[in-house]
Amino acid sequence: MATASKLESALTLPASAYRECETFERERRRIFSRSWLMITHESQVRSVGDYFAASVAGFPLIVVRGEDGAVRAFHNVCRHRAGPLVDDGPGRCEGALVCRYHGWRYGLDGRLASARDFGPAQGFDPRDYALHQIKCESWRGFIFINMDPDAGALERTVAPLAARTAHLPLEEFRFERTTTHTISCNWKTYVENYLEGYHIPLVHPFLNAAVDTSRYAVSLDPPVIFHHAPPRDGSPVEGLWAWLWPCLGVNVYADGILMERIWPVSVNVTRLEYLYFFRHGIEPAAMERSIEVSGITTVEDKTICEAVQRNLNAGIYDTGRLSPKHEQGVAWFQQEWRRWLEGREADPPRSDG
Ligand code: FES
Ligand SMILES: [Fe+2]
DSSP: OBOGGGGTTOBOOOGGGGTOHHHHHHHIIIIITTSOEEEEEGGGGOSTTEEEEEEETTEEEEEEEOTTSOEEEEESOOTTTOOOSSOSEEEEOSSEEEOTTTOOEEETTSOEEEOTTOOOOTTOOGGGGOOOEEEEEEETTEEEEESOTTOOOHHHHHHHHHHHTTTSOGGGOEEEEEEEEEESSOHHHHHHHHTOSTTHHHHOHHHHHHBOGGGOEEEEETTEEEEEOOBOTTOSEEEEEEEETTTEEEEEETTEEEEEEEEEEETTEEEEEEEEEEOTTOOHHHHHHHHHHHHHHHHHHHHHHHHHHHHHHTTSOOOOBOOTTTOHHHHHHHHHHHHHHTTOTTSOOOTTO
């Protein structure tokens, strides 16, 4: 595990990193098109033809269950003139993905089956126009994609998370619902807020009462950061939170789990898509309580993150300092962000931060 001392006394990223379109474009290419991203859960694509589509950092993506039962991922972009195959969200198609623009038809394995009313065209071979396929792997029912064909195995990336959540009966949990929250801030503003508990006493009165923040601990096991605070009696939270680079939050409840996809929409808009899972047999009131508490916490985080973003945009603040006691997670994230943006993510981390 990385230690806090390596990350001591870190300067924050400059405010420009949170507001420049050029930086966002570099993040799209260097981070989001090369990282494992949890896109959905098996329960959302249970049957042949079920799909889930989402746009992540401007990349339109789709995962679909094929005739052979395998789940595949593609860019949701037609090979004719870039039309959309489906709208974002869950859905179901009958045996083919048909482009909304001119009706090209793709099999669920991505092959172009027919180019509607195309006419005779010399040198046009439909085999050359399959959908662009993306790597797609599952971990305990959660479907991850990676746009980098050379990406390492998902298993390696999620190993720290797998070890720390091995006791949770994830496969026995039942999918309950999705909620979505749109926040007017850069994705890093939200992620950094997720990565520290320093703000809890000021921003989250309910959460502050539910856990013992005096024993709040952050531990780094890259690319995962864990937070733990012992829950007080009767608390709906278990006091364990994990975050996987670059944009997945994992919130563990007493009787369930909330998987939090933190998706950049543009340089100053971030969309949170929550997937809630609970144990079978949980009292409906207890479940609603957990969902309500997470909703309250999210509204509080949204309010503070939007205020911070306004200040980052204002041109007054440039850089600040991170607390070695509370903000080691933020320091690690910023260090990692620099490495990826400079294309050094394959190098071993430097010990001087
Ligand atoms: S863009 Fe898809 S059929 Fe034309
Ligand atoms: Fe928070």
